[in-house]
Amino acid sequence: MSKTTTGTDLPPAPDDVDTEAGPEADADSAAERLSTAPVESDGPTGIGVLGWARWMWRQLTSMRVALILLFLLSLAAIPGSLIPQNGQGSQNAMKVVSWKAQHTTLAPVYEKLQLFDVYSSVWFSAIYILLFVSLAGCIVPRTWQFVGVLRARPPAAPSNLTRMPVYAAWRTDADADAVNAAAHRLLRKRGFRAHLSGGSVAAEKGYLREVGNLAFHLSLFALLGGFAWASLASGTAGKLMVEGEGYSNTITQLDDFSGTRFYTTDDLDPFYLKLDSFTARFQSTGAQVGAARQFTANVEYSAGSDPTQTKTAKIEVNHPLEIGGSKIYLIGHGFAPVVTVRNGKGEVVYQGATPFLPQDANQTSTGVVKVSDYGIGPDGKKTQLGFSGSFLPTAPDSFAGTGPISLFPDDAAPMLVLNVYAGDLGNNSGRPQNIYQLDTKNMTQLQQDDKPAAARLKPGQVWELPSGYGTLTFDGYKRFASFNVSHRPGNEIALAGGVLAILGLIGSLFLQRRRIWVRAVALPGGGTQVELAGLARSESAKIAEELAELAVDLQDDAPAAEESDEPDEADATVEPDDTVEPDETDDPEAPSAPSDPTPADQNSKE
Amino acid sequence: MHLASAVDPQLADLSNKLIYSAMVVYTLAMFAHMIEWTFGSKGAVAVRSKEQAGSLADTVAAAGPKGVKKVTVTVAGAGGGTTTLTRTAVAGEGATVVTSGRGADEVDGPGAAGTSERADLAGRIAVSLTVLGLLLHGGGIVSRGLSVSRWPWGNMYEFSCAFAFSMTAAYLVLLAARKNVRWLGLPVVVAVLLTLGIATTTLYTDSDQLVPALHSPWLAIHVSTAIFCGGAFYAAFIATLLYLGKDSFEKRIAAGLTTGPLGTSASIWRRLPAASTFDKLSYRINALVFPLWTFTITAGAIWAEAAWGKYWEWDPKETWSFVTWVAYACYLHARATAGWKGRKAAYLALAAFACWLFNYYGVNIFVTGKHSYAGI
Ligand code: HEM
Secondary structure (H helix, E strand, C coil), rough: CCCCCCCCCHHHHHHCCCCCCCCCCCHHHHHHHHCCCCCCCCCCCCCCCHHHHHHHHHHHHCCHHHHHHHHHHHHHHCCHHHHCCCCCCCHHHHHHHHHHHHHCCCCHHHHCCCCCCCCCCHHHHHHHHHHHHHHHHHHHHHHHHHHHHHHHCCCCCCCHHCCCEEEEEEEEECCCHHHHHHHHHHHCCCEEEEECCEEEEEEEECCHHHHHHHHHHHHHHHHHHHHHHHHHHCEEEEEECCCCCCCCCCCCCCCEEEECCCEEECCCCEEEEEEEEEEEEEEECCCCCEEEEEEEEEEEEEEECCCCCEEEEEEEECEEEEEECEEEEEEEEEEEEEEEECCCCCEEEEEEEEEEECCCCCCEEEEEEEEEEEECCCCCCCCEEEEEEEEECCCCCCCCCCCCCCCCCCEEECCEEEEEECCCCCHHHCCCCCCCCCCCCCCEEEHHHHCEEEEEECCCEEEEEEHHCCEEEEEEEEEEEEEEEECCCCCHHHHHHHHHHHHHHHHHHHHHEEEEEEEEECCCCCCCCEEEEEEEEECCCCHHHHHHHHHHHHCCCCEECCCCCCCCHCCCCCCCCCCCCHHHHCCCCCCCCCCCCCCCHHHCCC | CCCCCCCHHHHHHHHHHHHHHHHHHHHHHHHHHHHHHHHHHHCCCCCCHHHHHHHHHHHHHHHCCCCCEEEEEEEEEECCEEEHHHEEEEEECCCEEEECCCCCCHHCCCCCCCCCHHHHHHHHHHHHHHHHHHHHHHHHHHHHHHHHHCCCCHHHHHHHHHHHHHHHHHHHHHHEEEEEEHHHHHHHHHHHHHHHHHHHHHCCCCCCCEEEECCCCHHHHHHHHHHHHHHHHHHHHHHHHHHHHHHHHHHHHHHHCCCCHHHHCCHHHHHHCCHHHHHHHHHHHHHHHHHHHHHHHHHHHHHEEEEEEECCCCCCHHHHHHHHHHHHHHHHHHHHHCCCCCHHHHHHHHHHHHHHHHHHHHHHHCCCCCCCCCCC
16 A cells, blocks of 8 residues: 555645644544644754753643643642631731741741742742743744644645545546535535645634634733732722711821832822711521621712712622722721710810721620820829720620620620720820720729729710719710722733633634545546545544535535445445455555545445 | 511421422432342343444335435544444435444443343333432422522532532433433432532521622622532543543453452443543533633632622632632643543543532631631
């Protein structure tokens, strides 16, 4: 048998854009050529640094290494889910601290290995950077190759069609040229890019598969780009507001701010925001009693610097408010007891709502009230008062055994529990002050009946402070809500990347790229030999179906010549390799059918 | 004011009863399948597509030789063997008949029932019971949703019920589409019973309204696609396991042994589809689900952006979804480009599914993150 291959007898242009593989024509490697996947190479080519550099680059962009890197990436992501991580909000930062306290020997080792910052660690970054370099090294050349493929004609029919993975043939009395023309027309109708030349038709379809695959891999860069941009140009700030309070979005009025290189305190979006009211609802019966059911912050805001033109809006857990380039998220809520403090002379020295921070799911809240402007104390010296304690939205009848804890997150039986200190609050010490904590270093706790003075107040009740310090009235309480003001560019890019990835995957996984060749040649003894062959990824049997349908359609123009009485029993199949039994073959010297394209219908093995 | 009144206790109770009834019916279906497998072991023979060839001949004969268009396509098999596919179109009737003969080493077994009629009857009973179970199961899910007027997948119990439902439904849809998948019945029913068992015992939560974090249309989108992906990954997992088993069996037989791996009976393996069928099936399912899983993660990220202000924070759930995604990408890559077919790829698929399972049970139960809600 002549050793004909798909490569040797092709016109030079079309096929070699596809691959650098040698003209090896077994079905597998031929099928591979339907993809622009790179061809693996084994050892360094050439010597010296350049040779090695080239070899390393080849390795890095090879499929094997891509696979290893992908695998490593998934492994490397795991520790971060099991060990608490820094930089994921204050709650997690607390977890990191307590974890370190519990594991004093491991903690320094973990610290060294960056296990508290897995996703920004050197090793995690190294893996994904290598992966993306590999991806770029793979995708960019593939894109160019693919453009070349699109511009070239479908590769011409190999001389030996029986070598192709799917194959069919029959004899007809129709004219060879007419059959080829009909095949060309039918393939076009089926959406193939078909080309008729040299007595055969070459057709190809399913380019969208490659487009999809390239789009998917390129979209990964969009995702990465979105991520990178966000980490360079985003900023978040926190703001807590009691009902009725408002603020302008500037650094002086925010509670905290963390920026990045391209988003600093100067870049804050100018707006004004006011919390009108806050609604919270909780489950009051059943097994899930106390579970939150609704949180709504009713706000007023004005974009820009003009605070007179306000609009109203609702902010809920899944519904942030967008003002300019910032989004405002509702992240917490609680109670702010309203108290009035009077000095010994009955003058009001403090009045207002003070947020108490929730400590548990039932809103047991702790906080302090600092009376900086108390003035002259009963001992004739200038002094300040500090109250510390808890607010319980639903206080138990007795604190015995439990201490002051709330039983339910809503305000069913509100109570304020306080101690009181006198002395120097430390406001002027120059050290940063935490408004939720009392620095009692220079203060003394006031006593009553030789015990620390304490009060449990219901709304409206007045506490007579010991030693003539005056009174504290628990006027009532308001709710507060805390907000996260977030500026994050790059979301759109990442979203576009995500959508493109999905579309690309659909194209890449559900479409088949395949080729079909048809060749009709006049036989020396009269009549025409029709051969069809197809090539696709080996995964699918669809190409066989498609070829069969095409062949059936083609028989309208090229009806099979009747040569056997029992066409239905004709299950004689042509071996696609060269080992065809002699008795099944036609004339082996037939000029253009070198390897026995035995038409099935002509042979009946009884 | 309190929304607790929005729970209809009768419907919630009905839902529980329906779920329990479904479990009973599934258990019966499981027994029926076992009977099918047992009876079917007698006289199981590999039947080839002789009858199909016969029916083709009949059709062609009936139409007469005139106007018959017939093509035989030769398909080169992976191992060097060949397969043929014959397509016959009878002019004027528009009907085409396709037969495909297969290479000798690729014969699918006849199914659990083998050639035994009693076993076939048991199998049919099992399928009917499974359908009944599915109806009760679906009723349970719907009444649960109605009892609180929301999508019934707000916690792990509800999620598990829906997940098991999607598994059974997928199996029955394949059956209804006349696919040869009755052998899947037993593994599916067992998996469904396990899932429901865990759901009703350790994961059970009373029917109730949702925490505000779940008040979002993304709940319906993100969670339902996640459920669907879970069911499909599970099915692919079963196919992968069976592939590995059947492949070992075929190798053992080739080596002259008479039993399947782990001393299992040869008759069971003989009745199952060919290893290559399992291999293809698990690849197809995984490839089909991968874009949907990508969508699920994307939808989750969009939701996270609306709820927490950042679309990706490496929360444990996000991390494990990512790990699962990359693991499946590894598997697809290995098959598409590295040419890893067969066992090596199957091990990757198993690893990927292990990641998925851990993401579901492990992360929800052992790891705390932002994805923890009332009642797990
Ligand atoms: C960032 C990580 C990557 C992911 C998540 C990923 C994912 C995928 C997926 C899911 C497929 C399957 C599509 C199919 O079966 O056609 C695929 C195919 C492919 N990938 Fe990747 N990939 C990644 C990186 C890479 C890299 C680094 C390379 C090159 C070195 C590469 C080259 C290819 C090729 C050549 C194909 C097959 C194309 C074909 O079937 O014709 N990928 N990839």
